[in-house]
Amino acid sequence: MLGKLLKHELRATSRYLLPIFAILALFTVLARIVLGLEILDGDFSLIPGMIMVGYVISMIAIVVVTVVVLIMRFYKNLTSDEGYLMFTLPVKPSQLINSKLIIALFWSILSLVAVVLAILVVVLTESDMETIILGFRLIRDQISSEFKGYSTLFVVELIILTILSGINKILHIYASIALGQLLNGRRLLGSFGAYIGITVAIQIIATVALLISGNAIDTVGDFTTILTVLFPIVIISLLILNGIFYFITDYLFSKKLNLE
């Protein structure tokens, strides 16, 4: 059933997101042509100028639109009248959450990849490519010399951290919407309130934790300590936080669903 949910989720979100990806692709190609022709400063600079502005705007838009579409999809599909359909499908609420989480993660990563590609395609010449490869080598060498035998661990931990904090951002919003729907007639306001409330709570807890462990921070200057102590602590904290967000969302949708 998860497969079917994923299929429907992908279809429902593609409707909005594919066009904006197509627009970015179009502007990227046009911008590349404009830069290649070197007509930006000529007498007919208006149209090339507009193309460059469109290129920049579509890069910003793809990130903003992706976030807005994913949030609205979750909100509308599960807490509005559409919830009557979704919550009477023969699936568990956790399967609904999983399908939305996976597709949201997929689009988030894709939108970031699209922006990076859009920049590379426009600015890249062959010599740039060599410089970039050289740069990557330099970074790699830097990592291996700084972290000595720990460079693989560093890369693995960095990837895990990136994915976990991506999931964290998404689940934070899901939990806020699940809390917000409890407020009859003020669901959206309730969701915003819950989001801010959770953010403040996490900040307070993090600050207290930092104060308590204040002395330990001084020793963090050592890179091996970062890799073997600090990163694992952050990873575990994220895992716990994600678990709490997931539990809140699943519990509220299973036991306290409040459709109008």
Place this chain on the structure above:
Amino acid sequence: MIINMNTILECNQITKRYSSLTALTSVNLSLGRGKVIGLLGPNGSGKTTLIKIINGLLVPNEGTLLVNGQKPGPETKKIVSYLPDKSYLPDWMKVKDAINMYQDFYENFNKNKAYEMLKRLDLDPNRKLKSLSKGTKEKVQLILVMSRDADLYCLDEPIGGVDPAARDYILNTIITNYNENSTVLISTHLIADIENVLDEVIFIKEGHITLHNSVDEIRSQEGKSIDTLFREVFKC
């Protein structure tokens, strides 16, 4: 509690409280198979709350509710076909998208039956739901719900917002599309229109079940129609 093989729904002391009011109070109810049952009561009497609990959209504060011997969950949702009192289909979908979605998720959904009913209504499956009138949208929803070969149909106010001609269509669709082993639970406050298709009636008043009996017995005992009895019981 004895689970009877012929029982599709069993409510035992169901109580549901919202923050400010009690919607259902100690409801006991047992529904047999192969019946068309009217859940009758005025607005706010608890009809929708009961139907939502049957479909797992609400969890009762007290008591247990079993559908085919199981608590509401994925297993019961497979055999219960539910028509909410809402436009619950995403309006960007085409009619055929909604049909495909039902086909994907419900094993007991009969696609051909749905297309046949659409054809009889002269409705193009490529139309977007957004472009349909409210009444037509309700008919599409009913077609989806009745194209499932379910054990229990829960129809919440299926004739609430439509004209008399559409009412006839809806009632006709309901009674011609369920099989002899399945039960149809119809909630409504428009009794005269559906009285003739009902085998049993349940009267619900302020969260209490005040009457549950077969239509024939009520008629012979009370000597009056359900509609007349309803008007007496629920007199303001």
